[in-house]
Each structure stands twice: as structure tokens, then as C-alpha cells.
Amino acid sequence: MTGVFDALAADRSRLERAGAAQRVAEVLRDHITEGRLAPGTRLSEEALGEALAVSRNTLREAFRLLADQRLVVHELNRGVFVKVLNPGDVADIYTLRLALETAGVRALRSAASERLAAVRAALERAESAEALDDWVTVGTADLHFHQAVAGLAGSERIDECMAGLMAELRLAFAAVPSARGLHEPFLRRNQVLAGLLESGEIDDAEVELTRYLDDARAVIVRAMTGAGGQ
Amino acid sequence: MTGVFDALAADRSRLERAGAAQRVAEVLRDHITEGRLAPGTRLSEEALGEALAVSRNTLREAFRLLADQRLVVHELNRGVFVKVLNPGDVADIYTLRLALETAGVRALRSAASERLAAVRAALERAESAEALDDWVTVGTADLHFHQAVAGLAGSERIDECMAGLMAELRLAFAAVPSARGLHEPFLRRNQVLAGLLESGEIDDAEVELTRYLDDARAVIVRAMTGAGGQ
DNA sequence: GGCTAGGGGATTGTGGAACAATCCGACAAG
DNA sequence: CTTGTCGGATTGTTCCACAATCCCCTAGCC
Incomplete structure (x- = not known):
């Protein structure tokens, strides 16, 4: 079953292109972890969508990803905020x-x-x-x-x-x-x-x-x- | 700082109304963990959206939630599938x-x-x-x-x-x-x-x-x- | 003066449609 | 048998519309 391509299979992850939502999440993650987005900052869908040139839908998917990494918190009907650690x-x-x-x-x-x-x-x-x-x-x-x-x-x-x-x-x-x-x-x-x-x-x-x-x-x-x- | 309302604060989570995406994710999660959705099953956006009467947008947000719980896997351009455990x-x-x-x-x-x-x-x-x-x-x-x-x-x-x-x-x-x-x-x-x-x-x-x-x-x-x- | 109630404006939540991008299977050619 | 190509189907993304909700501000009341 396993053959000479095992080494290639190991790099399979590098092959998977990232969707827009994932790329947006990565950009935001870098900005957050490097302190350029201060904790507590509200991430407006409209403003960010315009800044990154993505639609609100895509942005919201990115927010979900970040929320699960606990880097932002999502409050219903209020928006997402950069996590404030206590x-x-x-x-x-x-x-x-x-x-x-x-x-x-x-x-x-x-x-x-x-x-x-x-x-x-x-x-x-x-x-x-x-x-x-x-x-x-x-x-x-x-x-x-x-x-x-x-x-x-x-x-x-x-x-x-x-x-x-x-x-x-x-x-x-x-x-x-x-x-x-x-x-x-x-x-x-x-x-x-x-x-x-x-x-x-x-x-x-x-x-x-x-x-x-x-x-x-x-x-x-x-x-x-x-x-x-x- | 802490007072007589601690017992109430503990129930705060029950108070937060769930968005549609969250509710959809819960329904799917129950079906998956109880074996009604067999591992490997493909979750079609169109079919599920119709069955649950929610839009594709909402459904996709629910999929993100489930993917982070590792109950489904999301393959780009192929859809989401019920996780197959090896x-x-x-x-x-x-x-x-x-x-x-x-x-x-x-x-x-x-x-x-x-x-x-x-x-x-x-x-x-x-x-x-x-x-x-x-x-x-x-x-x-x-x-x-x-x-x-x-x-x-x-x-x-x-x-x-x-x-x-x-x-x-x-x-x-x-x-x-x-x-x-x-x-x-x-x-x-x-x-x-x-x-x-x-x-x-x-x-x-x-x-x-x-x-x-x-x-x-x-x-x-x-x-x-x-x-x-x- | 301070507190409560309500209105207006802004933002998010959700639905729906459209088009582009991509994948998969089938079929044809070498 | 392998490789190239086409077409249908599904997802990815955008855009728009409208309802639901929240926040702030003002007005009114005690």
C-alpha cells in the first residue's frame, strides 16, 4: 500500500490552498498577536471589509476562525472585539x-x-x-x-x-x-x-x-x- | 467586587440567546454524535439548507463551528464531511x-x-x-x-x-x-x-x-x- | 439633580441571488 | 492503459435587502 511517495504525502498540507476567509484570519491574527490591534478594539464588519477588500460574509467566516482561537470574542448583535486577557x-x-x-x-x-x-x-x-x-x-x-x-x-x-x-x-x-x-x-x-x-x-x-x-x-x-x- | 449574584452569573451562559448558526450547529452536532449521520457523509449546503430552512450563509457559519470541534472536516471546494476517525x-x-x-x-x-x-x-x-x-x-x-x-x-x-x-x-x-x-x-x-x-x-x-x-x-x-x- | 423611559441612528443577523472558481466523472484520442 | 478535454454540479465569494438588536441621547418625571 505505502510506496515511494510517502515523502510527498507528508507535504500534502502545503498544497491545500487557503480560502479567502482563512487568509483574512491569518492577517488579522498577525496584527493581533503583534500588538498592532489593541485588546478591546472593536472589529467593525463594514470598516474591515472595506480595508481588506472582502465581503461581510467572508469576514464573518474569518471572525469565526479567530473566535475559536480565542483571539477575539463575539458578542451577539454587538460585534467582535480583540480579546482582553485578565x-x-x-x-x-x-x-x-x-x-x-x-x-x-x-x-x-x-x-x-x-x-x-x-x-x-x-x-x-x-x-x-x-x-x-x-x-x-x-x-x-x-x-x-x-x-x-x-x-x-x-x-x-x-x-x-x-x-x-x-x-x-x-x-x-x-x-x-x-x-x-x-x-x-x-x-x-x-x-x-x-x-x-x-x-x-x-x-x-x-x-x-x-x-x-x-x-x-x-x-x-x-x-x-x-x-x-x- | 463579588456579591450575592454569583449564583446568577453562573447561569449567564443560558441567557445568551443563540444565533441561528449556533442552533444549527447544535442540531447537527447531536445528529453526528448520536450516529444518525454516519462518518464520511457529505453535508451538502443546498440539501441541508433546505432541510433546516436556513440560508447557505448561516449554514456555512455552522459548519465552521463544527469544524473547530473536529466533528466535520472542511475540504476546499469539495464541501464538509462528517469526520471519519481512524x-x-x-x-x-x-x-x-x-x-x-x-x-x-x-x-x-x-x-x-x-x-x-x-x-x-x-x-x-x-x-x-x-x-x-x-x-x-x-x-x-x-x-x-x-x-x-x-x-x-x-x-x-x-x-x-x-x-x-x-x-x-x-x-x-x-x-x-x-x-x-x-x-x-x-x-x-x-x-x-x-x-x-x-x-x-x-x-x-x-x-x-x-x-x-x-x-x-x-x-x-x-x-x-x-x-x-x- | 438623578433616574427612568422611549426614540433615532447605526450595526449586526439572516436571507437570497448571482457569478466565478473549482472539482469530479465521462468520454475521446493517442 | 494512459492522458487530455469537456460539461455538469458544487462550492467560494460578492453584493444587496431587510429585520432584529443594541447604544446613545434626549425628554420627562419624581
């Missing part, structure tokens, strides 16, 4: 993050070797960005690092779930003034975590991961309530 | 289930008491349905039981994630001929698990849960490949 949301996100990343750590022994390589690769991207003082890129690499940790579980659904969580977290990052103060303290701890994983110390890695996420949550919540928190 | 999907679902339910067990000490009560309540619903030989209801209660276990974590996102997973699992259940053979062996193990939780034996509960899910996955995969496997 400290409770951040705590909730970190609860789920802990569950998913822990699952990755625990699956370490049965994980494919390239999965572990992805963890190291993300860490190195973060380090080289740090050398260039590019703290936004450090933040991106940090998210990729943790996605790779969860990815050790080798589950499509976990990967997708983490990707959504990370996009949502960017909303919180955008609200924090100093990207450096947010990421620098955790870079070294990423290195520690990667080391524990590569030497197979699962239990220690799990303990470190738990503390790590607890601390990170506290930092973000403090930054949110300190600055523009409601 | 054994790989089932394994993937159980990987994520293990992560979420484990998170619930581990949060047992800090869980609100009503969360643990929900676990017991679901178990009792399963037992009374068993006494009536109503194995479909037993299956529903079984899903609720495990949702309640994950719910111990007290995370909105985990709850929502589990709810989606359970709906997807029903697709697999629908493909298994004997509901009794599927659920009966696991009823007693649910009782064991609930006992461990109520007596606070977290580590033992986690071990039992891991074995439980591993066995359940194996049973379903065997049933799928044995009967109507692709």
Missing part, C-alpha cells in the same frame, strides 16, 4: 500549559529523537536572538521552545492546543512594557530544563517545569495588574 | 485525555469540594443506568465522569478541551456495535478510581488512570479495526 485567563492558560508540557516531559523516553532536537533548536534560536538584544525574537523562540516540549508527546492535538495557547499568550506579552524583563530571567531556566531533558532526568525536569510555569505566571500577572490591568 | 486519531485523543485527566488528579488537593462531588454524581448516574440496562446512557455518564475528573483542575480551558474531546470520542463509540461490551468492563474501574480520589491517594489514582486509558484505547482501536475499519 489575570484569571492567564492563570487558566498556565494550568493548561502545565498539563500539556508535563505530558511532553513524561513521554520523553518514547519521543522521536527529532522532537528533542526541536527543543534544542528553539533554545539556540533564543540564545542567538539574545546576543543581538532582540527581545521580541527571544519571546517568539521561548514560545517555540515550550511548544517543542509539549511536542515530545507526539500528539497532533496537543501540538494544536499548545499553538493556540501560545497565540493567546502573546496577547498578554503585548500588554507588558519590557520584553526583556519578561524573558531574560527565564532564558537560563530554559537551558536548565533542556539539559535535564537531554540527560533523561524526567522527574527533575517535571519539577523544574512546574516551578518555572508557576513563576512565569506570577510575573505576567504582576505585570498586568501593575500596568494597565482593570 | 485508529491514529483515537490514540491521539487518548494521549490528550491522559494529559488533561492527569492534571485533574494532580490538582485534587486544591480542588473545590463540589468538583469532587461531580465525579461521584456522574458515577452514580452510570450505575443507575446500568441497572436499567441502558448502555447508551452509561456511555454518556462515563464521559461525564471523566470530564469531571479533568474538571478537578478547575480550568475553564481544560473543561472546554475535554468537552470537545468527548464529543469526538462519541464518533468512535458510534462505530462500535456493542455499547455494553464497550462500557461494562470500565464501570468497575471508574468506581475504583473514584474511591482512590475520595481517599486522597493521588499517586495510586494516577497510576490507575494511566492504565485505564491505555486499556480503553486498546479496546476501541481493536473494535474499530475489527469491524468497519477503513
Whole structure:
């Protein structure tokens, strides 16, 4: 049944052209996660439709996609708004993050070797960005690092779930003034975590991961309530 | 800040009137999870729009909602189809289930008491349905039981994630001929698990849960490949 | 003065029709 | 048997119309 075309079949996803709704959703997602659309902004169907040159129907389909990624909230008869994260949301996100990343750590022994390589690769991207003082890129690499940790579980659904969580977290990052103060303290701890994983110390890695996420949550919540928190 | 209206606020979701798209999605979801729409069925926009008396616009919005719950798959220019679960999907679902339910067990000490009560309540619903030989209801209660276990974590996102997973699992259940053979062996193990939780034996509960899910996955995969496997 | 009630304007929710884009199956040609 | 091509059918997208709903503002009342 399976033949020499398996390598091609793996790239099948790249072949699927994106519909207009999907492309619109991607554009909006980028604008939101990069902070160009402030949380709370109302996304008017008419204004956006004109700006992006798509019809209201298509735009509404894009809104559905974004709503399921939790980047916007849809209020009946009022419209869609860029999601406003409150400290409770951040705590909730970190609860789920802990569950998913822990699952990755625990699956370490049965994980494919390239999965572990992805963890190291993300860490190195973060380090080289740090050398260039590019703290936004450090933040991106940090998210990729943790996605790779969860990815050790080798589950499509976990990967997708983490990707959504990370996009949502960017909303919180955008609200924090100093990207450096947010990421620098955790870079070294990423290195520690990667080391524990590569030497197979699962239990220690799990303990470190738990503390790590607890601390990170506290930092973000403090930054949110300190600055523009409601 | 919080006052005497908390109980009312909890019912807020029931108050939000549902748009037509949402109602259509619910109808379709019920038909799919109860097996009345066989996996692989193509959902024609024209035929369904006429049957449900809604426009194509509304129907397409409903399809987006279902696609994000993974109950249907949307293929560009080909339409939407009722999801066909393969054994790989089932394994993937159980990987994520293990992560979420484990998170619930581990949060047992800090869980609100009503969360643990929900676990017991679901178990009792399963037992009374068993006494009536109503194995479909037993299956529903079984899903609720495990949702309640994950719910111990007290995370909105985990709850929502589990709810989606359970709906997807029903697709697999629908493909298994004997509901009794599927659920009966696991009823007693649910009782064991609930006992461990109520007596606070977290580590033992986690071990039992891991074995439980591993066995359940194996049973379903065997049933799928044995009967109507692709 | 502050609160309630109601009206006007704007926006969303839904339906419907039209056309373009795409896919699939059938048939023909090599 | 494979490859090219055509035609029907379905989806993708746009545009328009109208009802439903919400928000703000004003008027009136206590």
C-alpha cells in the first residue's frame, strides 16, 4: 500500500490552498498577536471589509476562525472585539500549559529523537536572538521552545492546543512594557530544563517545569495588574 | 467586587440567546454524535439548507463551528464531511485525555469540594443506568465522569478541551456495535478510581488512570479495526 | 439633580441571488 | 492503459435587502 511517495504525502498540507476567509484570519491574527490591534478594539464588519477588500460574509467566516482561537470574542448583535486577557485567563492558560508540557516531559523516553532536537533548536534560536538584544525574537523562540516540549508527546492535538495557547499568550506579552524583563530571567531556566531533558532526568525536569510555569505566571500577572490591568 | 449574584452569573451562559448558526450547529452536532449521520457523509449546503430552512450563509457559519470541534472536516471546494476517525486519531485523543485527566488528579488537593462531588454524581448516574440496562446512557455518564475528573483542575480551558474531546470520542463509540461490551468492563474501574480520589491517594489514582486509558484505547482501536475499519 | 423611559441612528443577523472558481466523472484520442 | 478535454454540479465569494438588536441621547418625571 505505502510506496515511494510517502515523502510527498507528508507535504500534502502545503498544497491545500487557503480560502479567502482563512487568509483574512491569518492577517488579522498577525496584527493581533503583534500588538498592532489593541485588546478591546472593536472589529467593525463594514470598516474591515472595506480595508481588506472582502465581503461581510467572508469576514464573518474569518471572525469565526479567530473566535475559536480565542483571539477575539463575539458578542451577539454587538460585534467582535480583540480579546482582553485578565489575570484569571492567564492563570487558566498556565494550568493548561502545565498539563500539556508535563505530558511532553513524561513521554520523553518514547519521543522521536527529532522532537528533542526541536527543543534544542528553539533554545539556540533564543540564545542567538539574545546576543543581538532582540527581545521580541527571544519571546517568539521561548514560545517555540515550550511548544517543542509539549511536542515530545507526539500528539497532533496537543501540538494544536499548545499553538493556540501560545497565540493567546502573546496577547498578554503585548500588554507588558519590557520584553526583556519578561524573558531574560527565564532564558537560563530554559537551558536548565533542556539539559535535564537531554540527560533523561524526567522527574527533575517535571519539577523544574512546574516551578518555572508557576513563576512565569506570577510575573505576567504582576505585570498586568501593575500596568494597565482593570 | 463579588456579591450575592454569583449564583446568577453562573447561569449567564443560558441567557445568551443563540444565533441561528449556533442552533444549527447544535442540531447537527447531536445528529453526528448520536450516529444518525454516519462518518464520511457529505453535508451538502443546498440539501441541508433546505432541510433546516436556513440560508447557505448561516449554514456555512455552522459548519465552521463544527469544524473547530473536529466533528466535520472542511475540504476546499469539495464541501464538509462528517469526520471519519481512524485508529491514529483515537490514540491521539487518548494521549490528550491522559494529559488533561492527569492534571485533574494532580490538582485534587486544591480542588473545590463540589468538583469532587461531580465525579461521584456522574458515577452514580452510570450505575443507575446500568441497572436499567441502558448502555447508551452509561456511555454518556462515563464521559461525564471523566470530564469531571479533568474538571478537578478547575480550568475553564481544560473543561472546554475535554468537552470537545468527548464529543469526538462519541464518533468512535458510534462505530462500535456493542455499547455494553464497550462500557461494562470500565464501570468497575471508574468506581475504583473514584474511591482512590475520595481517599486522597493521588499517586495510586494516577497510576490507575494511566492504565485505564491505555486499556480503553486498546479496546476501541481493536473494535474499530475489527469491524468497519477503513 | 438623578433616574427612568422611549426614540433615532447605526450595526449586526439572516436571507437570497448571482457569478466565478473549482472539482469530479465521462468520454475521446493517442 | 494512459492522458487530455469537456460539461455538469458544487462550492467560494460578492453584493444587496431587510429585520432584529443594541447604544446613545434626549425628554420627562419624581
